[in-house]
Amino acid sequence: MEEPLKDHHCPVLDQVMISPGYYLLSLTAPQIARAAVPGQFVLIRCGTRYDPFLRRPLSIHQVKRERGEISLLYQARGTGTRWLAGRGKGDLVSLLGPLGRGFTYSGREKRGLLVGAGVGVAPLLFLAGELAALEWKLVILIGARTKAGILRVESFQRYGFVKTITGDGSTERQGTILSLLEEETKETDWEGIYACGPRAVLKGVQKISRETGVPAQISLEERMACGVGACLGCVCEGTAGEVLRYLRVCREGPVFDAGEVILHD
């Protein structure tokens, strides 16, 4: 049964800075844990007054259904996320969710390629866990500019084979995550690519998906207000046509088929 959407007041279980500027926040949120699927997000209120005014959309990073817990992985880079980084054990935060359309997948024992650039790994750990439970063979590509942006490698290693790459060569390989993806897609037949990261990376994923014929799903980020599909603030350009030109990232997304959207710089 579908749970009604609710604004949940969730106690913080734990918050750790896992790398400079990057935080892993665990919360007690049993209803969200029960209802969420990989790729969905929550809108989290960051502050008690009017500044910042809007909630922040954060992907659900991990779910422990039996314990009623979820975790969020984010980078503190503005007033909202910096406020959130200041929350500690026992503090209540307000979460609306789970929201949006997540990743789609079916079948067992398939081969999946996960592509996470920087904090874009956030929605992929939840996905990796679900796919691994279906006995998928996963290769997980994680890229960032520097080593500090390579996040959660050990956690991903539980679910598949992890390859990392950095712009400055401070991990095993130097280069871009797209070069890794190009190599991988040459070698094996993949059921699908599941990607999240900056727009430039997702554009590259679209291109590689088009060229290799491997279907890709990409998780988009956009500035959001209502998060439920009412305000039409968070749209991206779709490929479907004139009147339906704009798709709501919060409702039709945040996960789209790579061919469904046109990404601009």
Next chain:
Amino acid sequence: MIDLSVEIAGIKLKNPVMVASGTFGFGKEYASLFNLSKLGALVTKGLTLHPRPGNPPPRIWETPAGLLNAVGLQNPGVDFFLSEILPAMKSFEVPIIANIAGFTIEEYTQLASRLTVPGITGLEVNISCPNVKAGGMALGAVPELAAEVVEAVVKATSLPVIVKLTPNVTDIVALATAVTQAGAHSLSLINTLLGMAVDVNSRRPALGNITGGLSGPAVRPVAVRAVWQVSQAVDVPIIGMGGICTSNDALEFILAGASAVAVGSAHFRDPLAAVKIIEELEQYCIENGIRDWKQIIGAAWKGQN
């Protein structure tokens, strides 16, 4: 049980708290969050004669205690609304006020007449959208043109006509007087303030449309001032809006002269904002021994005289 009901231009509201156009879509999304029949009324997203894709993104940009938006009247058009959306809205059991946005006077009258159907309780004439190049604010900022639109709409419909005014004018009283003389039954004050932001990282305008409309608590004093001035100059009821987040905010508008209020951007912070305000207003009446809350409409200026 406190009676919070009020009548606006012949529209009976069970309480004076409505949801503002553009922030609430057509209600469907919020219907899974709370029972919409608790609301005084629901004002729809702006409807145009033809479907509109809206403006290119980014469409929103957060600002201190508020946000800029430049959605650009994305909507499926009046025909789709009537055939596919309105029938399902009946289950909300809430008065539905259709917000209409034309680009010519002819379009406004066509919208008004097509929307004069059972299920629609009133029309809110949007002559104040800052995010479109024609119509909207371009018509609504000039008293003579605004009056022409209103006169034509009133002729085209038997429904109560509420006119939503822009604050982006030198003299909002002149505008309010002109549209009231043209037959407006009620006024909505205010639409968003025209604004702009620059993204210092990209060094470009933050919004796809370059300029946008500012809403949220940041604009509240501007809105309260408009209600204060206009409610003393015209005889029609005023619906006050602009950054209302709490019952105190709502009371500020009511005391300044509003007979009802609308909650908009506050839903982005708290999707239950309107419902909480209704409950708090009941509590306020109980605590202050107010039998008929309508006594306090405009009390801030009536008390002066």
